[in-house]
Amino acid sequence: MSAPLLDVRDLVVRHGTTTAVDHVSFTLEAGETLALDGPSGCGKSSTALAILQLRRPDSGEVHFEGRELTSLSERELRPIRPRMQPVFQDPYGSLSPRHRIRDAVAEPLRVQGHRPTPAQIAELLDRVGLDPSYGDRRPHELSGGQCQRVGIARALASGPRLLVLDEPVSALDPSVRAGVLNLLADLRDELGLGYLFICHDRAVVRHFADRVLEMRDGRISSGRNPRPRAAGPR
Amino acid sequence: MESETLISVRDLRIAFAGVEAVRGVSFDVRAREVFALVGESGAGKSLTARALLGMLPREASVTGTVHPDLSDARGRRIALVPQDALSALSPVHPVGDQLAAAVRSVARVSRKEARARAVTALDRVGIADASRRARAYPHEYSGGMRQRAVVAMATINEPDILVADEPTTALDTDRREQVLQLLAEQRESHGTALVLVTHDMDAVRRHAHRVLVMYAGRAVETGPARDVLARPRAPYTAGLLACLPQHTRVRRLATLPGAPPPPDALPPGCAFAPRCPLATDVCHHEEPQPTGERAVACHHGEKL
Numbered sequence: 001m002s003a004p005l006l007d008v009r010d011l012v013v014r015h016g017t018t019t020a021v022d023h024v025s026f027t028l029e030a031g032e033t034l035a036l037d038g039p040s041g042c043g044k045s046s047t048a049l050a051i052l053q054l055r056r057p058d059s060g061e062v063h064f065e066g067r068e069l070t071s072l073s074e075r076e077l078r079p080i081r082p083r084m085q086p087v088f089q090d091p092y093g094s095l096s097p098r099h100r101i102r103d104a105v106a107e108p109l110r111v112q113g114h115r116p117t118p119a120q121i122a123e124l125l126d127r128v129g130l131d132p133s134y135g136d137r138r139p140h141e142l143s144g145g146q147c148q149r150v151g152i153a154r155a156l157a158s159g160p161r162l163l164v165l166d167e168p169v170s171a172l173d174p175s176v177r178a179g180v181l182n183l184l185a186d187l188r189d190e191l192g193l194g195y196l197f198i199c200h201d202r203a204v205v206r207h208f209a210d211r212v213l214e215m216r217d218g219r220i221s222s223g224r225n226p227r228p229r230a231a232g233p234r
Numbered sequence: 235m236e237s238e239t240l241i242s243v244r245d246l247r248i249a250f251a252g253v254e255a256v257r258g259v260s261f262d263v264r265a266r267e268v269f270a271l272v273g274e275s276g277a278g279k280s281l282t283a284r285a286l287l288g289m290l291p292r293e294a295s296v297t298g299t300v301h302p303d304l305s306d307a308r309g310r311r312i313a314l315v316p317q318d319a320l321s322a323l324s325p326v327h328p329v330g331d332q333l334a335a336a337v338r339s340v341a342r343v344s345r346k347e348a349r350a351r352a353v354t355a356l357d358r359v360g361i362a363d364a365s366r367r368a369r370a371y372p373h374e375y376s377g378g379m380r381q382r383a384v385v386a387m388a389t390i391n392e393p394d395i396l397v398a399d400e401p402t403t404a405l406d407t408d409r410r411e412q413v414l415q416l417l418a419e420q421r422e423s424h425g426t427a428l429v430l431v432t433h434d435m436d437a438v439r440r441h442a443h444r445v446l447v448m449y450a451g452r453a454v455e456t457g458p459a460r461d462v463l464a465r466p467r468a469p470y471t472a473g474l475l476a477c478l479p480q481h482t483r484v485r486r487l488a489t490l491p492g493a494p495p496p497p498d499a500l501p502p503g504c505a506f507a508p509r510c511p512l513a514t515d516v517c518h519h520e521e522p523q524p525t526g527e528r529a530v531a532c533h534h535g536e537k538l
Contacts, residue, residue: 040377040409131493143275173274173433178477178487185486203436207479207487 003066005030005162005194006051011060013046020046021057022218030161031188033195035209037202043218044198048164051196052086053077065161082112082158089167092147094154095139101125101150102135108158116157124153129179148172152180156187166198181208238265240394240427241286241312246298248281248290253498256281257451258298263395263427268418270430270438270459273448274474276494282448283397283431287314304395310340313388315398315417319380322387323372329383330356330368333390340391355386359416378409382416389420396420399431410434414441435478439463447471450494450505457528467530467538470506504533512537 006028013021021043028034036044049055051062053069062069064084069077085108088094095104102121109116122132128149139147148171155163165184169177181204187193199205205212214222239262248256256278263269263286271279284290288305304312316322324332333352337343343351349368357364359382372380388396398417414437421428430442438445442459447468455468466472476488492509495501501508507517512534524531 129493131496133496133499146275174435174474174477175274175490176493178479179489181479182486182489203479 003063004028005032005065006196007061007063008047008051009061009063011047011050011062012058013043013050013055014058015046019218021050023060024215024218024220025060026213026220026223028162028194028196030194031192032211033188033197033209035197035199035205035212036215037198037200037205037212038215038221040200042215044215045166046218047215048086048166048196048198052084052164054086082108083160084162084164085155085158085160086164086166087152087155087168089148089170092139094151095147097139099138100135101130101137101139101142104139104150105135105153105157108154112158124157125150127156127183128153129176149176149180160193162194162196164196164198167200168197169204170199170201177204184208237267239263240265241304242299242301243282243285244299244301246282246285246300247296248278248285249295250291250293255451255497256285259446259448259451259453260298261446261453261456263429265394265427266421266425267443268421268428268430268441270432270442270445271448272432272435272438272445272474274433274494276450276497277448278451279431279448280399283399283429286395286397286429287312289314309336309393310391311393312395312397313391313393315385315388315396317400319377319384320372322384323380325372328369328371329375333368333383333387336387336390351390352386355390356383359383359386359389361386378412381409381413385413385416385420389424389426392424393426395427395429397429397431400433410437417441435463435475447474450500451497452505452531453524453529454506454531455528456524462528465538467526467528467535468532469510469512469534469538472538473509473511504531 004027009025011021011024024047038044050057105121105124106116121135125132125135130149169180197209213220241263244260246256246259247254259282271283273279285300287308330352333355334348337348337351353364353368356368361367361382417428420426438459445459445462446453447455449470454470473490490509503518503520504522507513516533522531522533
């Protein structure tokens with residue numbers, strides 16, 4: 001059996017004297033959606049940041065596509081980062097107020113040396129349920145929900161293998177949320193993407209996740225199947 | 235539930251630089267009810283709610299009526315429960331001082347009396363050891379306690395109307411329910427009406443008496459929450475409800491095709507027509523007017 005897409009071993013993250021993530025271990029296969037559920041402050045987001053190496057963990061290992069990340073330098077991580085993309089809860093914070101939306105969406109591609117065409121940008125915007133005319137706008141002209149869709153379009157732009165989705169749909173409107181969940185499901189199934197899906201909405205978790213890990217006080221308190229998976233193409 | 239009307243909105247229109255974001259909304263909020271303003275981002279629900287409080291941006295041009303005008307009675311007869319509890323509290327003053335200041339801003343009472351009311355208010359929203367916690371700063375509160383403190387601040391002067399703008403979006407499932415429960419208790423103990431601005435249809439289902447569904451700046455349907463959720467008449471409402479994740483697994487969720495139109499590029503006729511499965515020629519030419527008991531703004535409302 002080949003290595004899992006993501007293999008987290010004994011991850012520890014401390015904030016001062018507080019242990020936010022306390023020896024957390026799990027694996028995530030390509031094509032799988034693993035939900036992290038738990039109350040605010042239980043360590044879900046700290047786990048996500050440590051996996052992405054955006055906040056280096058205090059100890060433990062993170063194996064992604066067979067490579068151990070915690071020992072890599074920033075330079076060594078650079079070619080890996082496009083393959084593991086975050087989507088955060090607050091996309092206002094990750095969009096420059098001065099950039100037009102189309103530039104924000106194009107940025108991850110430009111960083112890799114690509115020059116996305118207007119049609120590609122329009123397609124990305126369309127995929128997340130935004131009218132392509134929004135490409136000309138700036139973040140302050142968009143609602144929070146619309147900004148979040150831009151954040152998802154950006155994450156999808158660089159062709160990732162793993163998406164770390166930190167409350168990605170909590171701020172979205174129901175119809176957009178449904179469309180984004182369907183879109184994420186399609187991408188997962190078509191491209192074999194793995195999702196670490198941090199979400200506190202149980203109805204959404206039940207609908208969307210293959211497995212659920214419950215976190216409490218920095219530890220995995222239980223793993224459960226949200227429900228038996230209905231028969232269907234996988 | 236027929237009771238006294240506390241505030242009436244008639245043909246409210248809110249425009250920015252000539253572009254209408256709210257396009258003729260009318261409704262009443264009655265005493266003791268939970269009135270939900272639902273709709274998706276950009277539908278105009280937050281602007282409509284802010285019009286109740288007289289808290290619209292200065293550059294907004296407003297026509298229509300909001301009666302009575304409670305903008306001078308803000309904090310006293312009408313109050314806002316903001317979405318973001320952390321930024322609603324000053325980081326440099328103890329929570330109790332902030333509540334006491336809210337009391338003294340509307341009532342001529344002694345400092346001591348204001349402090350006592352602050353402690354009572356914190357106690358009432360379930361903050362344990364309230365007299366000690368009143369001396370603590372917001373950063374010493376947990377997220378849930380801050381949310382409670384903000385509810386205490388909004389309710390401390392016992393307003394007739396509380397406007398809660400997406401009060402639960404950032405909260406986890408358990409805490410979301412706690413806040414709504416807390417707001418419901420305030421409503422019952424003081425007869426306060428609650429205007430709940432939300433896109434959380436579960437919250438509407440569990441807490442609202444009446445609901446007004448907005449789309450592209452207009453009300454598409456108004457009525458008792460139970461009826462609207464069980465038997466939506468406007469295709470938009472029906473589509474919105476179909477999008478919700480159900481307890482049973484389905485491969486795909488239903489969606490609405492396309493996206494809401496930007497306010498400066500509304501389609502002719504019914505703004506929902508380009509996304510509507512029932513749309514016919516007339517929908518693309520003529521904007522439907524609200525009709526019937528539910529005030530359904532749809533040329534084909536009777537078909538649902």
